[in-house]
Amino acid sequence: MNKPLVIAIDGPSGTGKSSVSKAVAKHLGLSYLDTGAMYRALAWSCVASAIDLDDAESVAQHARTFDLRMGMDPAAPSVGVGDRLIDREIRQDAVTSVVSRVATNLDVRANMKQRQRDLIAEGSAARGGCVAEGRDITTVVAPDAPVRILMTASEEARMSRRSRQLRVAAESTRSQIVDRDRTDSTVSQFTTAADGVVTIDTSHIDFRQSVEAVLQVVKEVTDGDTELSTTAG
Ligand SMILES: Nc1ncnc2c1ncn2[C@@H]1O[C@H](COP(=O)(O)OP(=O)(O)O)[C@@H](O)[C@H]1O
Numbered sequence: 211m212n213k214p215l216v217i218a219i220d221g222p223s224g225t226g227k228s229s230v231s232k233a234v235a236k237h238l239g240l241s242y243l244d245t246g247a248m249y250r251a252l253a254w255s256c257v258a259s260a261i262d263l264d265d266a267e268s269v270a271q272h273a274r275t276f277d278l279r280m281g282m283d284p285a286a287p288s289v290g291v292g293d294r295l296i297d298r299e300i301r302q303d304a305v306t307s308v309v310s311r312v313a314t315n316l317d318v319r320a321n322m323k324q325r326q327r328d329l330i331a332e333g334s335a336a337r338g339g340c341v342a343e344g345r346d347i348t349t350v351v352a353p354d355a356p357v358r359i360l361m362t363a364s365e366e367a368r369m370s371r372r373s374r375q376l377r378v379a380a381e382s383t384r385s386q387i388v389d390r391d392r393t394d395s396t397v398s399q400f401t402t403a404a405d406g407v408v409t410i411d412t413s414h415i416d417f418r419q420s421v422e423a424v425l426q427v428v429k430e431v432t433d434g435d436t437e438l439s440t441t442a443g
């Protein structure tokens with residue numbers, strides 16, 4: 211039996227991880243897991259349940275028990291808690307501004323790591339592989355993934371992309387991007403590549419070229435390992 215093609219992609223906010231990972235998963239017919247959305251869902255659920263985000267034990271307990279449902283079809287990824295879909299809610303500023311507070315809770319991270327490993331296995335069983343993106347996928351969640359990539363980009367490029375995406379002034383994205391990355395980096399190392407991780411700097415290339423760059427890394431790995439196969443590409 212072929213080995214699952216797990217593609218792990220990390221990087222700071224605004225480097226293109228989510229959009230590029232989704233396109234790569236679609237192109238290769240693989241599942242797609244947005245791990246940032248899982249932390250966002252937890253933050254949303256804590257707020258909705260009136261859990262004090264400073265109460266680390268209550269947040270960790272909620273992480274262990276809440277009914278998180280991740281849809282991993284790259285053409286229509288979804289995030290739900292119980293029967294409620296919360297894809298729009300988790301992108302709102304009310305969640306973005308507090309997500310790092312739950313993501314820096316180490317008991318939460320231990321629970322998320324296990325959920326993410328189970329989802330990558332489930333997504334791989336369904337489609338032969340999974341593109342999983344976040345901050346600690348190449349280093350903690352899937353350090354044995356055959357393809358491991360760190361996406362980077364200048365602060366300027368990241369802020370300008372986010373400002374275009376949210377239709378707000380670039381400077382107003384600073385707290386969403388630069389400050390959040392600073393807080394996140396106290397628990398995960400996602401600005402320099404770990405051993406064996408390939409860096410793709412997207413500062414001066416466009417979206418299409420970023421997708422091509424990832425597919426090229428995948429091709430180099432799969433060409434050299436006959437037990438790995440892709441359905442396209
Ligand atoms: N290489 C690129 N060049 C220009 N824009 C890009 C590039 N990659 C992604 N984008 C755009 O930048 C925005 C942020 O990308 P996103 O995938 O959400 O980043 P991340 O998941 O790293 O925060 C999106 O609107 C996306 O289409």
Ligand SMILES: Nc1ccn([C@@H]2O[C@H](COP(=O)(O)OP(=O)(O)O)[C@@H](O)[C@H]2O)c(=O)n1
Binds near residue numbers: 224249390
């Ligand atoms: N593997 C991951 C992914 C996200 N996160 C946390 O989840 C938050 C939201 O991640 P995201 O990927 O949706 O954020 P963006 O990069 O899209 O801005 C991050 O700011 C981190 O606090 C994490 O801690 N570990």
